[in-house]
Amino acid sequence: MLITFREAAAKILAANKILVTAHILPDGDAIGSTLAMMQILRSLGKSAQVFIDDTARKNLQALPHFEEIQRPKEGERFDADLLLILDTSPDRIGNVRKLTDAPVLNVDHHVTNKGDGVDLYVEPEAAATCELVYNLAREFGATITPDIATCLYTGLATDTGFFQFSNTRAETLAIASELIRCGVSPNFISEQIEKKTLAEVQGLIDALNSLKMFYDDKVAGMILDYATAKKFDSTEGFIDEIRVIDTVDVAFLITERAPNFCRVSMRSKGVDVSKVAAKLGGGGHIRAAGCTLKMPLAEAEKTLIEAIGEAL
Numbered sequence: 001m002l003i004t005f006r007e008a009a010a011k012i013l014a015a016n017k018i019l020v021t022a023h024i025l026p027d028g029d030a031i032g033s034t035l036a037m038m039q040i041l042r043s044l045g046k047s048a049q050v051f052i053d054d055t056a057r058k059n060l061q062a063l064p065h066f067e068e069i070q071r072p073k074e075g076e077r078f079d080a081d082l083l084l085i086l087d088t089s090p091d092r093i094g095n096v097r098k099l100t101d102a103p104v105l106n107v108d109h110h111v112t113n114k115g116d117g118v119d120l121y122v123e124p125e126a127a128a129t130c131e132l133v134y135n136l137a138r139e140f141g142a143t144i145t146p147d148i149a150t151c152l153y154t155g156l157a158t159d160t161g162f163f164q165f166s167n168t169r170a171e172t173l174a175i176a177s178e179l180i181r182c183g184v185s186p187n188f189i190s191e192q193i194e195k196k197t198l199a200e201v202q203g204l205i206d207a208l209n210s211l212k213m214f215y216d217d218k219v220a221g222m223i224l225d226y227a228t229a230k231k232f233d234s235t236e237g238f239i240d241e242i243r244v245i246d247t248v249d250v251a252f253l254i255t256e257r258a259p260n261f262c263r264v265s266m267r268s269k270g271v272d273v274s275k276v277a278a279k280l281g282g283g284g285h286i287r288a289a290g291c292t293l294k295m296p297l298a299e300a301e302k303t304l305i306e307a308i309g310e311a312l
């Protein structure tokens with residue numbers, strides 16, 4: 001069921017023991033929004049704990065309080081009176097779902113999240129879930145410490161490609177500005193997030209060599225087989241290297257993470273790729289979306305190209 005900002009805020013304020021989570025394959029917005037929310041809730045005297053059922057890429061592990069994130073263990077239970085799911089619908093939280101039977105509150109900015117069966121406050125116009133967490137913190141009258149601001153700014157920066165993508169709106173920059181006042185160092189965050197090892201930069205050459213063009217150069221794809229993909233801790237940003245090609249509307253990256261397990265990222269300048277992703281079992285935003293294709297790499301490539309072709 002869809003609920004309003006104020007209803008979501010009231011549900012959070014009424015709870016005392018809050019389990020905070022976000023999606024598997026966590027990105028900067030998932031880690032930033034959950035860690036910020038945990039600190040905000042604790043500052044209000046509540047007990048709060050972040051669980052995420054996955055590992056995060058190295059560059060996000062430097063975020064304040066990252067080391068407190070727990071991963072659910074087999075058969076584990078956690079005493080909570082609210083399960084707060086950020087930056088995703090509840091189907092992408094893995095075994096966190098098994099930790100508690102507490103009521104669920106879902107706060108998200110993905111247009112593909114329809115709130116089936118849970119209370120959902122969704123703001124598809126928001127650039128990042130961290131925008132919504134910032135607004136909630138202000139509603140609660142919480143103090144935004146430098147650590148909280150760092151987490152929130154990271155989510156804003158990573159979901160907007162450092163304030164370049166079409167989801168960057170006046171509110172996004174206004175919040176970023178406030179966060180800098182609260183103690184954020186933008187250069188520190190960008191250095192930390194964009195840091196790559198020598199092997200990763202060298203691997204980019206292999207990635208660029210995998211470039212293929214389709215549909216009169218309107219679609220560009222990078223296709224990384226397992227041998228290439230395993231060289232990288234993260235492929236974040238790779239797609240941006242081909243998105244910029246002047247003829248390209250849709251750019252995609254397929255990464256073979258394991259046999260029959262291919263991760264897909266898409267970016268577009270016009271086509272609604274959230275619909276393409278949703279059709280293939282994933283989701284996201286109009287201009288940035290993704291999915292997982294559980295099939296061999298060659299079949300994943302064919303399936304994706306056909307689906308993009310239909311959307312063009």
Ligand code: 5GP
Pocket residue numbers: 027092110112264265266281282283284285288289290291292
């Ligand atoms: P990225 O390409 O950066 O991994 O993801 C782009 C956007 O699509 C993000 O907002 C991300 O949350 C969403 N997304 C990526 N993969 C999936 C998926 O498998 N399912 C859903 N529902 N959303 C996804």
Ligand code: MN
Pocket residue numbers: 029030087109127128129159
């Ligand atoms: Mn997000």
